[in-house]
Amino acid sequence: MIWDNAFAISIIPMLLKGLWVTIQLTLLGTLIAAVLGLVAAVIRRLNIPVLSPLVSFMVIFIRGTPLLIQAYVAFFVLPIYGISFNAFTTGVVIIGINYSAYMAEVYRSGIQGVPAGQWEAATALSLPPVRTWCRVILPQAVRTVIPMLGNYLIQMFKDSAVLSAITVVELMATAQSIGTSTYRYLEPLTMAGALFLLVSYPASRLVNKMERRYAPKQ
């Protein structure tokens, strides 16, 4: 028989452990991406000489290069200069930085969507810049951005499998190691795929619902 059911059931606990690592990776990575992306978007908007163009270039560069290579650079090159973390930390930071470049664009469109009158009102009230940003602009900008962040969260959940290449033991790496040790790839890989689908499909449905709820009023 091609599909060994008993074997498939016996590897579920191991795969679930891998799935839990994947989820941790995704949540921490999204947190980093959400914060860094916001910082990048605000810096770009402030038009600071040297710094703003530099951040803009970084965003374009990160978006134009593969996550796998970025992970390799962090994992193989940085230790040469004495900077080394364990695989999980490296993975979280790299995927966080990678997605922050995408989120910066999302925030940018959110900030652009805030009507000019809001800026003018803040200026008319002579609000200091920090309060203008924190109390007027960002609360309105982030609201429209939330569903997009959800989409990127799901995307990151699937993309985090790439980090198995730098020895982060998440779902994909677990499936792969079960495969190499038992010479049976069909069950672990199929089940890993099913687990990814099981989480990401309902999640994307949820985000779709949120999208409709938070959509800016036309």
Next chain:
Amino acid sequence: MSAIIEYAPLLWQGLMTTILVAVLSGALCLLVAFSMGLARLSPHWIIRWPAGVFVEVFRGTSLIVQMFWFFYALPFFGIQLHPLTAAVLALGLNEGAYAAEVVRGAISSRAKGQTEAGIALGMSPALRLRRILIPQSIPAMLPPFGNVMVDLLKNTSLVSLVTVTDLTFRAQMIRSTTGETAAVFLTILVMYFLLSVLLTMLTQWMEKRYALDRRALAVQRKALREASLKDKVGAL
């Protein structure tokens, strides 16, 4: 840096493989995008549902899982794929599933009046699609298609994990023989970046080329030219 120059031919070969993988899977991606995207708009559930399942499965799981599945799990069914075939198949089907949603979204967001006018003129559904809905949707599809293609290009780096000797694979080889880790990885990072910049420029050019207003202008100009030509013929 000297290691890079010494091993440049190897990197070149890798680059060619990367481009080959990108072109082949890009073609497959377009094929899948239109067939699945249109199938999801079909009024018959027997066509719509399988396409929906296909798109959700390929979008809902990781590309890398799919690639490994084609490479390691298919042999259990007696199907042994060449690494390149498995890689192209996984990349094309995965990105095709994303692009299918682009096709579906672009076509279903056309103004309803266009379909109604087609019906009023007695056009068959296939003709409406071919002559009205698809041509009108192309400009709307181009920007998201460009994103999918850049994504596809970047994801070709994953084919190195199923032993396709692409740019990333060659870089790993050079790294393990020379130990020049930093130089090698930074070089290919820049190479990938240049490739995606080129691809972005190409799609931007196409966006301009196929922009609706530009076509409208061209049509107008042609009509004017023909009209003036007719005047001349009439004068004769």
